[in-house]
Amino acid sequence: MRDPSDDTELQLVLGELGKHNLADGFTEAIRSSMDYVLDGSRTGRYDLLSKDVHPGERASVGAKLEYEVQRVFKWKKSKPLDIELAGVPVDLKSTVGDNWAIPTEAHCHLCICTQMRLKDNAHRSWLIRTHTSWLYRGKGNKDGKRGIAVDARNQWGVPLYDWTRLPINxxxxxxxxxxxxxxxxxxxxxxxxxxxxxxxxxxxxxxxxxxxxxxxxxxxxxxxxxxxxxxxxxxxxxxxxxxxxxxxxxxxxxxxxxxxxxxxxxxxxxxxxxxxxxxxxx
The missing domain is CATH 1.10.10.10 (Winged helix-like DNA-binding domain superfamily/Winged helix DNA-binding domain)
Incomplete structure (x- = not known):
């Protein structure tokens, strides 16, 4: 287990991420993802927290965000995870809740984890290596996905940008x-x-x-x-x-x-x- 400062791959990825305005880019990607899910031009919906929006739809913002982030930053899809930065595999994870579901194939790899607080119209992202010892114990959900322990995120995660406001509709x-x-x-x-x-x-x-x-x-x-x-x-x-x-x-x-x-x-x-x-x- 390595401190972020001693993690060579993490430092390489941080160097690559430093070439981008991450706060603005993620803001654009999140806004596009929300608009896609709401589909306002056909449904007339404009608020993800509305009772007209199913909880499953709110959760799907994260799935769409993966592709929007790749589009905004021109990051190409690359196996075995989502993208590759500075030659290092990186997974993209996001949540509209309090934690992320880390799949088994991403355990011990680097992940960019984005959290969206819809009630506060704000978002923030971290870069963290998801060591299995930092994930909640147990078998996880039915797909084997496990959340990141809050203490581990705070201690070992590297904040990529401060809490950033989302444009209000x-x-x-x-x-x-x-x-x-x-x-x-x-x-x-x-x-x-x-x-x-x-x-x-x-x-x-x-x-x-x-x-x-x-x-x-x-x-x-x-x-x-x-x-x-x-x-x-x-x-x-x-x-x-x-x-x-x-x-x-x-x-x-x-x-x-x-x-x-x-x-x-x-x-x-x-x-x-x-x-x-x-x-x-x-």
Whole structure:
């Protein structure tokens, strides 16, 4: 049993990992994994902690993350484990709970272990050699997978980055009443999108959010563009990153819009309503 500083392979892998911005890369990979599981553009779901999401689906975020991490960092799949870094086999493990399930083939190997705290919108990763003596004793689950003892992780694991915040889906900022109105059955897309931008002023709305609100409907982006004049009538300057002129104006307000991003800037006449969190029914 070796201390991390005496583990030559671990130090080689750390050197390779040091070439990447791990916190940002894992943030992107986790967000993509969550979006994949929620499938908002078809289901209208946007919160993994919602009762509409089965616990098994939440757990599947970890399985998807393995592939998203490889995509983000351009790490190629390599046997006998998941990837190979600096010529050393490395397994990728993640959990939305408190521990990881380490399979028998990964025992005593190096693992990148990622923990996602959904309630806190945060994540963190460690590099650890999963010695069998550091795993919980017993046969493990039916596949022989065993968890890592917390003391062993704290003593022998190498933190790869500090706890890092995950971007919050703007839809989770809606009150219960506002969410009901934005997703009201039987209402047209334009009406519901106008409510969305009214309830979330000065919040960057990504394309995926609009697709979620308009799940199952045709051409939601065209519908969003069609409400710019209606928004102006209600005292809202609606800016879309698709147009250079809008991006320039948004920049002046402190917002850096991507091609698929939107932001609603309320005029002074509606600032009071915004600060009060008022519901606008129309």
């Amino acid at each position: 703007p839809l989770t900022l809606l009150t219960e009443s506002q969410a009901e109105q934005v997703f009201e059955l039987g209402r047209g897309q334009e009406v519901r999108l106008l409510r969305l931008f009214t309830y979330l002023p000065k919040v960057v709305i990504e394309r995926s959010v609009i697709l979620t609100v308009c799940a199952g409907n045709q051409d939601p982006m065209r519908r969003a563009r069609a409400i710019k004049d209606k928004a102006a009538e209600k005292g809202i300057l609606l800016l879309c990153g698709k147009w250079v002129s809008d991006r320039t104006v948004a920049k002046g307000f402190g917002f850096d819009l991507g091609p698929g991003d939107w932001v609603a800037i309320p005029n002074e006449s509606v600032v009071q309503g915004e600060s009060a969190g008022a519901d606008f029914l129309f």
